[in-house]
Amino acid sequence: MNLYFKPAQSDDLDVLMTYMEDFHNFNHTEPFDRAAARVAMEMVVVNASIGRVWLIQHNQETAGYAVKTISYRLEYIGDYAFLDELYIRPEYRRQGIGSATIAFIKQTYQALNIGPLQLEVKNDNPGALALYQKLNFKSQGRQVLCLSTQQ
Secondary structure, three states: OOEEEEEOOHHHHHHHHHHHHHHHHHHOOOOOOHHHHHHHHHHHHHOOOOEEEEEEEEOOEEEEEEEEEEEEEHHHOEEEEEEEEEEEOHHHOOOOHHHHHHHHHHHHHHHOOOOOEEEOOOOOOHHHHHHHHHOOOOOOOOOOOOOOOOO
16 A cells, blocks of 8 residues: 655645545534634644644545644643544545554654554444454543533
């Protein structure tokens, strides 16, 4: 498999927004706010202390993107990585690209001595859940809860 993980730059934002909207429409129910999403994505693209964004290139075509952020947790006695978004375009799925992307991210952050890699997966996405379980992600026996602070 001919894969390259291109670190995203500001001039990649238009492409990223197209794929981010596709991911959002598949994975969310609320309307996509392209302007707000662009600002949020650019913050990660230009600020390595927040995380990293990669365009996943397969045979010189963009197959998707991955966003990994860094956070701090007392439980891990330091930083940990969070796979915030992993989007593989439908025509590239089930070809090992997701597995290869996660292996790349894991290797990248092991070298930096960053704690575990966490992610969230929706209950109604059995394909993604099966991939993550195959790659030895384990449930932590917790539910992720969210309280909006904006309303």
